């Protein structure tokens with residue numbers, strides 16, 4: 001049972017340990033000031049564990065101290081936070097506040113092209129959320145968090161797509177579900193909230209093929225994610241035994257511009273890489289990026305257009321599906337897995353790299369690491385009418401597609417890594 005007193009004791013005890021570990025590992029104490037923009041750099045797993053213990057207890061303490069009414073209102077109004085942060089990102093406000101100095105709202109408004117009154121109100125709202133500080137009336141400087149926004153392009157790219165398109169789709173989910181529920185004879189209902197936001201297109205991949213600005217933001221978002229520790233392709237490299245791959249063929253299905261294979265290149269110095277995607281632009285980006293790689297890697301790598309709903313034409317040894325199945329419903333996932341079978345040789349390995357849903361019952365999620373998979377599940381529902389899955393869900397779908405798929409094991413997904421690697425083999 002969590003009581004106020006017990007939670008405070010946990011926080012005191014863990015904070016004392018955290019301070020000690022920070023000292024031992026030469027990591028600076030966290031601070032709200034600008035120089036605290038990248039705390040915990042170089043932390044090890046123990047330090048991370050203690051930090052998250054504090055976050056969990058502090059979040060429960062906050063909930064108890066606030067009471068249900070404040071929590072309900074905060075939940076209901078959280079879209080104002082997303083919207084405000086979207087304004088800050090879209091108008092590059094953080095990038096235009098000087099490091100180590102300050103700027104008046106009038107000068108900043110001229111730089112970012114917003115009316116001063118709107119900018120001032122947006123900035124003051126943002127200050128309330130820990131972004132920026134108002135050092136004197138109308139004068140603004142960086143806080144630790146706004147400095148992190150200004151300094152970290154990948155975080156900005158992730159946050160921009162999240163606060164613009166993704167937020168719009170999430171907010172239209174209740175309306176979408178209501179329309180689906182009230183479906184009348186012959187009436188067109190949206191397949192996903194995506195279709196209410198982008199009514200011209202059937203799905204996001206068709207939309208991206210026709211909307212270059214959106215496609216650019218989506219790819220920057222994807223690339224930005226890969227550059228963070230959470231989503232790094234290095235997590236996949238660490239989570240499976242690549243040492244014995246030798247000169248086998250690795251097929252990255254829906255591999256986009258090939259960043260997963262590029263991350264595996266060092267661990268598999270003799271492997272052949274075949275990157276398949278339906279998107280010609282992504283494949284071309286990959287070909288261009290590959291041109292500066294070593295001649296050996298260039299020779300072993302190919303980019304091939306392939307629709308994964310069509311029968312697989314390449315007989316590889318290892319197939320990677322990274323961040324693919326969560327975009328699709330159970331029926332579509334089974335179709336993709338059935339379409340793979342014509343390419344499969346006896347003993348072929350299929351690796352699914354995805355975040356994994358925890359087994360029920362659900363619990364309060366107090367730390368972002370725990371909540372992230374649930375947030376992604378809501379994204380998938382709103383964007384694709386897709387879903388995140390548990391290991392058990394994957395096993396069920398593979399077996400439904402073909403009884404010859406055998407579940408082997410699940411690895412990774414620890415120490416802050418979002419994805420796990422779920423391994424199957426095809427036993428013909």
Ligand SMILES: C[S@@+](CC[C@H](N)C(=O)[O-])C[C@H]1O[C@@H](n2cnc3c(N)ncnc32)[C@H](O)[C@@H]1O
Nearest residue numbers: 205254255256277278279306307308309322323
């Ligand atoms: C979420 S991205 C994942 C990309 C990459 N695997 C990664 O982990 O970053 C989904 C990818 O699936 C591709 N895709 C969508 N529909 C496809 C289809 N029918 N056949 C092949 N690829 C497809 C998209 O173009 C996109 O590159």
